[in-house]
Amino acid sequence: MFRTRLDETLTVKTFSSAVAQILVFSLVGAREALLAEYPRRAVTPDNLLRYFSTASTRAGLRPFRVLSSIVASAKSALGPISSAWSEAALLLAWIQGRVPGLEDYHKAYEEFHGAYDPREKIDFGVYATPRELAGFMVKGCDWILSRPPFGGVSLHSGRVKIVDPGCGTGTFLERIAGGGAAGSPVAGEVAYAKVFGIEILPVPYALAHMRLDTLRHQGNLVLEPRILMGNSLSDPVVGGALGVSSGRATGHEAILAAEFEDVVRAAQVPITVVLGNPPVSDMGFNMGRGFRRIESALEDFRPPSKLRKSRMNLLKPLQNDCVKFLRWGCLKVEESNGGIAAFVLPASILTDRSYAYLRQYLRREYDGIYVLNIDRDQRQRGEGRESLFATQQGRAVLIVVKHRIRTGGAESHGARLFYYGLVDEARTRAAKVEWLLQESRAEEPLGKFSEFQPVGDLVPFVPASGRVNLRAAMDQYERFWPLERMFTSRVSGVKTGCTGLLVHTDRERLLALLRDYANEGISDDALRTRFFQGQVKSGPYQHGSVRVRIASHLERIRPELFRVYALRPFVRGVIYYDPAIMGEVSGGRPRPELAQAFAPRTRNIGLAVAQTPSQLTEETTSFAAVVSSLADNDLVSRGNAYIFPVLFPDESGGLVDNLTPEIRDALTGLAESGNLLDRGSEAVFYCYGIMSSDFYLQRFRGVIDRTSGFARIPITEDRELFRSIAEEGRRLAGAALGRDGRQVVLRIEGTLNVEVERFRFEDLSVVAMVGGTEAFRISGFSRQALDYVANGYPVIQEWLKRKTRPYLHRQFEEGDLRELRQVAGAIQAHINAQPHLARLVERVLTGRLVSPS
Structure with a gap:
């Protein structure tokens, strides 16, 4: 019934999880409410359990009224959920006094969700919005509305339609309904406003109601928002089309159908402001049947079809739910003939090349874009800074403003872009909070944002700071050879899906692990204690049915499947390369082309690079390696390794020259003559020599990440200079591969x-x-x-x-x-080589180059 009338993506597992979370966490809210009413109502187990049904009959919680009725009539059918509910009530009734932190529903639920189901929390990408940030964004949108051409209407007037399509626990609605960013109510009576929040997760939905109910009783509301349960990304909601009428349904179904119809109406245009902190999840939710409209709208954020390739990893981030919510907001603004879309988003959207066409679209179609860069990605190497959000991903705020739809062939000159780097100005979380509060109280909350022009064909939404000669460097860089024009084919590194099982730095210990893993006499717990305990990552392959399936492939361990493996830079390992095992686990990608290219005794080598080095580190460091064996996708951090082999398998399985005819002709007279492998290897070593140079990396810092495609290599016309750099690259690659016997005295x-x-x-x-x-x-x-x-x-x-x-x-x-x-x-060899490499590369850059046609 819930799936039919409210959310067609609902499964038995997700529904049971939702019911359990609602029942258990409702007791936490009930306890706080009862403590506020003491001594009129005591905190007893019975009062706690009854609170669920009484709370769901007020405050407009229509889906919960249905669930409450079901729970009351079929409590025995809940099984372990019912027992957990009762036990939680006993525990909370036993605890004396208030529990610090529970008064903040938003933060309390984030902690509860992370403890209750950490996997679900990560999958859905749910992280609470700090109130200070929500207040700043609300004040910023209100300031934009106060300026032409919006006519000075206020966000708090009740006269503009505002929608938070993934409202969570209602932080943004609370700031809007409470009268502004500073939280002081506007004088006057409560207005029944055109302010809506839509939420798909039941517990945040209930908490949003509870929080606003509390503010209502305290007299701190100046607007009356509507909070509705539904999926904003579903086709009926995106399209604004009503489905089955609640008039044709009865009983519980009629209640749910009425809720669904209100969700659709809430999303109907015109809408003046869309804002929120959408979930950040790349788990592939909200795709396929029932989500065609949002997927179709996402085409505007993608490369032209003629530029797309199969297995194009750059397109995967566009399936992230946060991107879908951004497109949802923009779609509603566009259909409304202008408005504002303001979202908290991953900071990678500002610079990553996966989002280049998204940025191009926004700049082309909108009139103003405000960027607040908040948190740096903690997975990058660099100077440590505290994050505002409890996640390793960087975070930024993007506010896009559309004044009106251009008609009559009016030309777009591109949006004006404004930027403020809070990530650079405030190093601690407390400093960020203080800045947000201070600017929320300012007359012009966006007044400190500076206008800038994006540099580079990737249209980064971050200014080119500290590089006054960036344009000159880009002009020079664009005359170099992109790696994709030097090599015909490339392939990503291996993703085993179970690295802890198939990869090791010691062949004998890997063999022992595989034997014990296949031994059904060794329990899952014993196996985990012996081999996996203490590792950073765990996985379902370590136990249960997945272990049983994988173990069937290990009944006979085949010695020929043990292969040398490039695990990490300078870290050599061994892999038990069995594609059948990788096929049993989620995310396994054996890369058969790579296995053929680096089959034993081929003597093949390749260049492994990151396409987006800025994702790896804030520092200017190498983002390339030479490989002579199978290589891990995490050879470059963040799972971003692309390998350009000298020889690549053709359709018949044989290895053929992977250099393009264009570069092969260009290298005539430069590279040593010889067989295909020798000539191609010299090209790889030359590239590695250039990319290992700090001089090259510093010279083109900020340029590489602003240019489409892979890194570009300057190729000198000087034969001796070319061979000197290639020889230096060969020497350094040999050291990194362990072929150079020199050692440091330790x-x-x-x-x-x-x-x-x-x-x-x-x-x-x-x-x-x-x-x-x-x-x-x-x-x-x-x-x-x-x-x-x-x-x-x-x-x-x-x-x-x-x-x-x-x-x-x-x-x-x-x-x-x-x-x-x-x-x-x-x-140390790489460090000591830098002065010599700098002299060589400087000669290349100041001399005559072989340029691509």
Whole structure:
């Protein structure tokens, strides 16, 4: 019934989860309400349990009235949910006094949801909006409305239609209904406003009602918003078309049908302001049947069809729900002949090339765009800053303003863009909160935003700070060779879906793991304790039915499937390469072309790069590696490795030259003559030499990420210079691959042959910890080597992680120390090469170049 009348994406699992969350969390709200009414009503288990049914009959909670009726008549059918409900009531009744933090429903639910079902919280991407940010956004939109051409109407007047299409616990509605960002009510009677919130998750929906109900009784509302349960992205809501009339339904179905019709009406244009903090989820929700309209509208954010390719990873981020909500808001503004769409979004939308056409569309179709850059992505390397949001992703606010639909062939000159970098101005969360409060009280809350012009064909929504000669650098850079014009084909790295099972740095320990995994006499708990406990990531492959299915492929372990594996920069490993196993787990991508290209004894090599190096680190560091084996997709951090092999499999399975005819002709007379592999390898080593140069990276910092396609390589006309750089690239690649025998002298204090729990850094030493005490100490590193970052990873730190007990599953031995000396030597080789590389690359950039036609 709920699926038919309210949300067709509902499943038995999600519905049961919702019922359980509603029942249990309602007790938390009930306890706070009863404490406020004490002593008239005591906090007893019975009062707590009854509160659910009495609360759902008021405050317009129509779907809950249906659920309340079902619960009352079929409590015994709830099984474990009913027991948990009763036990939670007993616990809350036993606790004395108020519990700090529960008075903030928004924050309380975020913590509750993360504890109740952390996987669901991540899947749905639900993170509470700080009240200070909501207040700032409301004040900013109100300020825009007060200016021409909107005629000075106020957001709090009750005369403009406002919709939050994913309102959560109602933070934005609370700020609008309460009279403004500062929270002080506007004088006058409560107006029944055209303010709507739509929410699909039942518990936030109920909390929004409860919070506004509290404000209503306190006399702190100047508007009366409507909060409705439904899916804003569904076809009827996007299209504004009413479905089955509630008049043709009866009983419970009529109640749900009436709710659905109100959702559709709430989303009908004209709408003046759409705002909110939409869910950030790439789990593929809200796709396919029932969501055709929003998917069709997303075409405006995508590349032209002629530029798309199959398995195009750049298109995947556009399926994120936050992008769909942004398109929803823009669609409603466009259909309303102008208005405002304001959303909290991932900061990657400002610069990432996946969103280039989204940015181009907004700049072309809108008149004003305000960007507030709030949080830096914590997954990047760089100077640490506290985030406003409780997530590693960066966050930004995007406010797009459309004055009117252009008619009669009126030409668009592009939106005016305004930017403020709170991420740079405030290093702590407290400082960010203080800034938001201060600007919310200002007469011109967006007055500190500076106008800028985006530079580069990717139209980044961030100013080009600190580079007055950026345009000159871009003009020079555009004359270089894009990697995709040097190589015919490329392939992403392997995604095993179960790296903890199939990948190791020690072949014998990997074999032992696979044997124990396939041994049905070893329980899931014992297996997890022995091999997976303490690892950063876990997965369903470690237990249950998935383990049973995978184990069937390991009844006979095949030695030929053990392959050398490029796991991380400077970190070599071994993989049990079985595509059948990868097919059993979500996200497994065996990349058969890569397996063929780097089959044993082919001597093939390739260049592995990140397409968007700014996603990896704030620092200017290398984002390329040379590979001679199967390579992991996380060889470049954030799962972003693209490999350009010298030889690539053709349709018959044979390996053919992967250099383009254009670059092959250009290299005539430059590269050494020889077979296809030798000539292609020299091209790869030349590229690696250029991309390993700090001089090149610094010279074109801010340019690479503003230019479409992959990195571009300057190719000199000077034969000797070309070969010098190629030889330097060959030497450095050999060191990184472990083929250079040079080692750094490291000193050991203490005894090896212990299972290391963790390593910590102390000055220029690395300390191995066992049981909270120091087991041994390794010193002799340079500061540059310890801090060295490649492909987004701190190399020494990443290597050491793989040598701790959760990953190594054995003692740290003398052989590991020799390997560490070699890795430190390879890093030092890259550091020491920089002065020589700088001189070579400067000669390339000031000399004559071979340019693509």
